[in-house]
Amino acid sequence: MWKKIIIAGGGTAGWMTAALLAKSLGRAGFEITLVESPNIPTVGVGEATVPSFMHFNRLLGIDERHLIKQTKATYKLGIQFVDWEKIGNDYIHGFGALGDQAAGLPFYHYWFRWLKSNPTAKLEDMSLCAVSGRKRRFVHPDPKVNPILGGMGYALHIDAGLYAEFLKQYSTERGIKHIQADITGVNLNQKTGFISSLNLADSSVLEGDFFIDCTGFKSMLLGQALRVPFVSWKQWLKTDSAQVLPTALTQDNFVPYTRAKAHHAGWQWRIPLQHRVGNGLVYSSEHMTDQEAEALLLEQIDSEPLMAPRKLHFEAGMRERFWEKNCVAVGLSSGFLEPLESTSIHIIQTTISRLVTLFPNADTNEVMAKRFNAQATFEMERIRDFIILHYALNHRDDPFWRSLSEMRLPDSLEEKITLFKKTGYIHYEDGDLFADTNWLSVLFGQGVRPENSMYMVNTMSDEQLDKYISSIRHQIVSLTDNFPFHIDYLTRLLKS
Numbered sequence: 025m026w027k028k029i030i031i032a033g034g035g036t037a038g039w040m041t042a043a044l045l046a047k048s049l050g051r052a053g054f055e056i057t058l059v060e061s062p063n064i065p066t067v068g069v070g071e072a073t074v075p076s077f078m079h080f081n082r083l084l085g086i087d088e089r090h091l092i093k094q095t096k097a098t099y100k101l102g103i104q105f106v107d108w109e110k111i112g113n114d115y116i117h118g119f120g121a122l123g124d125q126a127a128g129l130p131f132y133h134y135w136f137r138w139l140k141s142n143p144t145a146k147l148e149d150m151s152l153c154a155v156s157g158r159k160r161r162f163v164h165p166d167p168k169v170n171p172i173l174g175g176m177g178y179a180l181h182i183d184a185g186l187y188a189e190f191l192k193q194y195s196t197e198r199g200i201k202h203i204q205a206d207i208t209g210v211n212l213n214q215k216t217g218f219i220s221s222l223n224l225a226d227s228s229v230l231e232g233d234f235f236i237d238c239t240g241f242k243s244m245l246l247g248q249a250l251r252v253p254f255v256s257w258k259q260w261l262k263t264d265s266a267q268v269l270p271t272a273l274t275q276d277n278f279v280p281y282t283r284a285k286a287h288h289a290g291w292q293w294r295i296p297l298q299h300r301v302g303n304g305l306v307y308s309s310e311h312m313t314d315q316e317a318e319a320l321l322l323e324q325i326d327s328e329p330l331m332a333p334r335k336l337h338f339e340a341g342m343r344e345r346f347w348e349k350n351c352v353a354v355g356l357s358s359g360f361l362e363p364l365e366s367t368s369i370h371i372i373q374t375t376i377s378r379l380v381t382l383f384p385n386a387d388t389n390e391v392m393a394k395r396f397n398a399q400a401t402f403e404m405e406r407i408r409d410f411i412i413l414h415y416a417l418n419h420r421d422d423p424f425w426r427s428l429s430e431m432r433l434p435d436s437l438e439e440k441i442t443l444f445k446k447t448g449y450i451h452y453e454d455g456d457l458f459a460d461t462n463w464l465s466v467l468f469g470q471g472v473r474p475e476n477s478m479y480m481v482n483t484m485s486d487e488q489l490d491k492y493i494s495s496i497r498h499q500i501v502s503l504t505d506n507f508p509f510h511i512d513y514l515t516r517l518l519k520s
């Protein structure tokens with residue numbers, strides 16, 4: 025049995041890995057060590073999450089209120105997209121359901137039919153999260169009050185540095201050994217090509233049976249030592265740079281959603297926390313210089329900067345395999361998709377959970393790796409398609425946006441969009457992070473409408489349909505009117 029697990033790197037990926045392994049494998053006789061550099065900083069961003077983040081922390085047994093206090097978090101109900109389809113257009117992609125479930129057919133098919141006689145209606149009015157977000161209100165949904173509330177989802181905006189610190193304490197208290205040292209080399213077994221040990225700066229050698237690469241973009245174990253190639257998706261995801269800048273919190277920017285505002289060669293995020301606002305401009309260096317990006321970000325922020333902007337460089341894509349020999353990459357070392365839908369922390373979670381389920385020994389390593397890599401590739405490509413969707417379906421005139429609306433899409437995405445346009449049907453599968461309602465929010469937000477509707481929706485008369493949709497709309501309005509304001513809810517929660 026492989027017993028000695030080494031985690032290389034202590035950013036969000038390293039400490040999330042350590043925490044889940046401590047919880048799951050730590051008690052099964054494994055010896056787990058995390059080694060991180062005291063000199064090389066973490067990437068220092070990653071503040072918006074998706075609802076699965078709540079499940080991950082519950083799985084670790086972490087109390088939500090405690091987590092919110094420790095990470096200076098706020099609640100998140102979705103993402104507001106400003107100027108993405110065209111300048112002046114604005115929609116919220118809310119978490120959770122749209123409307124309710126009627127007669128076995130997704131609600132939105134009824135809504136499509138209703139839309140024909142109500143062409144100015146907005147899809148987001150059918151999303152509890154979007155409506156609640158616009159009103160700056162939040163509450164923990166209780167389906168006993170109204171079944172519609174069962175369809176509500178939420179996530180958090182967190183201070184990623186504090187989250188890593190919090191998990192460091194969690195993991196070391198549960199038996200994870202912590203070493204602070206620079207890794208200076210990776211040693212391979214001459215015969216098998218497997219990693220046998222890591223050289224540390226103090227000349228010690230750290231031996232292990234299984235290695236987890238959490239060294240960030242440099243991918244020191246999987247990319248550099250094991251030479252697993254990087255598959256670039258730059259032809260579809262053209263942004264490659266970001267300027268990052270925290271600003272002061274104000275009453276105005278304390279909203280329970282992330283804002284993503286499009287600019288002529290990229291987009292800007294705004295993420296409110298309890299003690300500051302995270303801001304960043306993601307852009308294509310081919311279409312905007314670093315100086316322009318910095319100036320644009322400083323001009324666009326809506327509160328006082330707390331430091332000078334910091335620049336980051338990245339490339340969209342993934343390693344051809346996440347698992348090679350006796351090494352799995354987690355986090356930025358395995359690949360990167362820009363933060364438009366806040367998916368990186370989610371991918372860290374699924375990668376570690378998959379590893380815990382498929383954890384190998386010398387006999388099972390090869391077959392487990394094969395299965396793992398197939399699942400990881402499926403997941404990354406599906407999320408990639410969803411992110412490309414936001415860019416591809418635009419009607420803007422700037423050269424950056426035109427190059428995106430005119431590009432050839434991955435076949436998988438092209439097929440999905442065509443199917444929706446023709447039929448209103450949205451295909452998704454088990455293991456997809458983004459379900460039909462997520463795709464629909466963005467398809468509609470970007471101006472796409474289905475040409476046909478499903479026969480089953482004709483089981484209602486026009487009058488019945490009108491009554492049905494109006495009743496859902498009325499329930500969403502009156503429920504959210506009674507939610508407390510997000511700021512009051514959080515203030516009360518922090519005092520309790």
Ligand SMILES: Cc1cc2nc3c(=O)[nH]c(=O)nc-3n(C[C@H](O)[C@H](O)[C@H](O)COP(=O)(O)OP(=O)(O)OC[C@H]3O[C@@H](n4cnc5c(N)ncnc54)[C@H](O)[C@@H]3O)c2cc1C
Binds near residue numbers: 036071336338355366
């Ligand atoms: C612009 C931008 C915005 C983002 N926004 C979001 C978001 O809103 N939501 C989201 O989910 N994700 C977001 N992400 C992604 C998120 O930041 C990362 O997925 C997350 O922080 C995990 O990073 P990591 O731990 O893999 O790498 P890092 O944070 O880079 O950590 C690497 C670790 O490896 C260590 N290390 C490196 N080399 C050595 C060495 N030689 N020896 C010892 N240790 C070493 C470092 O010291 C560090 O501890 C964003 C990313 C970027 C670039």
